[in-house]
Amino acid sequence: MGRPSGDLLALRGVSKRFPKGVAAVEDVSLDVAEGDFLALLGPSGCGKSTLLRMVAGLTGPSAGRLDWGRDASREIGFVFQEPTLMPWATALRNVALPLELAGVPHAEAGRRAREWLARVELSGFEEAYPRALSGGMRMRVSIARALVTRPRLLLMDEPFAALDEITRFRLNADLLKLWQEERFTAIFVTHSVFESVYLAERILVMTPRPGRIAAELRVPPEDRATPDFRTSAVYAAHCRAVSQALGGAMAA
Amino acid sequence: MSLALRVLAPLVVGLLVLGGWEWGVRHYAVPPYILPGPMLIVRTLGQDWGTLAPSLLVTMRITFLALLVAATLGLLLAILFAQSRVIEMSLFPYAVVLQVTPIVAIAPLIIVWADDLTLALLICAWIVAFFPILSNTAQGLNSVDPNLRDLFRLYRASRWQVLWRLQLPSALPYFLAGLRISGGLSLIGAIVAEFVAGTGGASSGLASRILEAGYQLQIPRMFAALVLVSGFGILIFGALTLLSHLLLRRWHQP
DSSP states (O other): OOOOOSEEEEEEEEEEEOTTSOEEEEEEEEEEETTOEEEEEOOTTSSHHHHHHHHHTSSOOSEEEEEESSSOTTSEEEEOSSOOOOTTSOHHHHHHHHHHHTTOOHHHHHHHHHHHHHHTTOTTOTTOOGGGSOHHHHHHHHHHHHHTTOOSEEEEESTTTTSOHHHHHHHHHHHHHHHHHHOOEEEEEESOHHHHHHHOSEEEEEOSSSBOEEEEEEOOHHHHTSTTGGGSHHHHHHHHHHHHHHHHHHHO | OOHHHHHHHHHHHHHHHHHHHHHHHHHTTOOTTTOOOHHHHHHHHHHTHHHHHHHHHHHHHHHHHHHHHHHHHHHHHHHHHHHOHHHHHHHHHHHHHHHHSOHHHHHHHHHHHOSSHHHHHHHHHHHHHHHHHHHHHHHHHHOOOHHHHHHHHHTTOOHHHIIIIIIHHHHHHHHHHHHHHHHHHHHHHHHHHHHHHHTTTOOOSHHHHHHHHHHTTOHHHHHHHHHHHHHHHHHHHHHHHHHHHHHHTTTOOO
8 A cells, every 4th residue: 555655735834713813723734645544533623624624725724834745726525514415406416516617518527427426336316316315325425526526635524423323334434445446635524533543544633722733643554454443452452542642632 | 284184174264254254245135335245246257257357467467577577687686786795785775765665655656757557567566576586585695505605616616607506596495485475566566556557547457447346336346356366366376386396396405
């Protein structure tokens, strides 16, 4: 699992202060290499989402810089906490949206959207409207939409937080499989220790308000290759270490 | 509640009221120029159909035209408002002024100013009808899901793409709700304007039939015209409700 060298993105002393003086993120420096799967772990309201929105370019930092290695700022996919689908459009048209906004012809966009719906195991639901889909299926549509442009960087903001645990486990496994096949770079915001250990190679633990990076832990690929990783002792050990780091960050 | 009950319950109430009315009129021998019974009204409707039907057509035409113009202009103005806060802030108060001024008070002026009576009636009905469409649609255009808006920004959607693919579909339920209100209002506007114009004897819509029947103490005919007005109003509301149901059923949030 050799990772291509060369940084995709470097954050240098990034802070975000809201107009009323609330500091959401403080002095975050971070290097993201291509192919990384990175989790931002922290309690609710620790500024992880704000950090993600700054990477997406949806809001600017109050201080500090974001340096893109190559111009990858245009090759971003984003998965929100809610599925955020257009209720008036079918699953297929929802997935095709980013392509159509970029001017890809209707038929071609539809063809590629169909492929991606199949890859998130939603073949046969092309013509279904969001309200006819379950929460997990809507999230799959949302993931297909984020990946349909083959982005270099996939940003996810607690995408599975609202789902039941069984659905979340399946989506975690499917997301990991997609990542192993596609090798996009992923930044995944979560408040679940278990989820972060299961998914990410690099886990950045954040402090509450203002969000700062308190610790970085790694789950090496060879550990993840353990059979039945989620029930293994290796997994449990990583979870314990991450929990301790989180406890430390909360106390700081 | 089952559909049968929803249809049957009001039907039973209606029949009871009509039956009681007919019985009361006969039992107390109320003269028809004070209060005609339902049977007499229905008979009159049949007898006077020849004069009432053309008037109904005149009123329908004004109402539909007013609704069409109100929907088009209301929608276009709302889109204009959504493009810039400055435009919205500078024009919206005047839309409110038009809305709160009683139409009866300005109808005589409009009738004097406009050369053509149909045009005058149309303007009156439009003034009454357009505000709900404007304000509802403007609100709809601004109540887009903020995450979807971010998504469109992330993919660098043009202003036109945001309007066409995001704002207009988001505003559709609001627009349709406004349209349902305006349907009834455009009929009211048309009738009120006809009343004002009708005192000069120039109009030929249902309101002038009602006035005329009043002068001649043809109370059953007055009621017959009234039945037509209400029936038409109910029809408009029903048709617009159906339209809204058909357009929204697939994506209406459960």
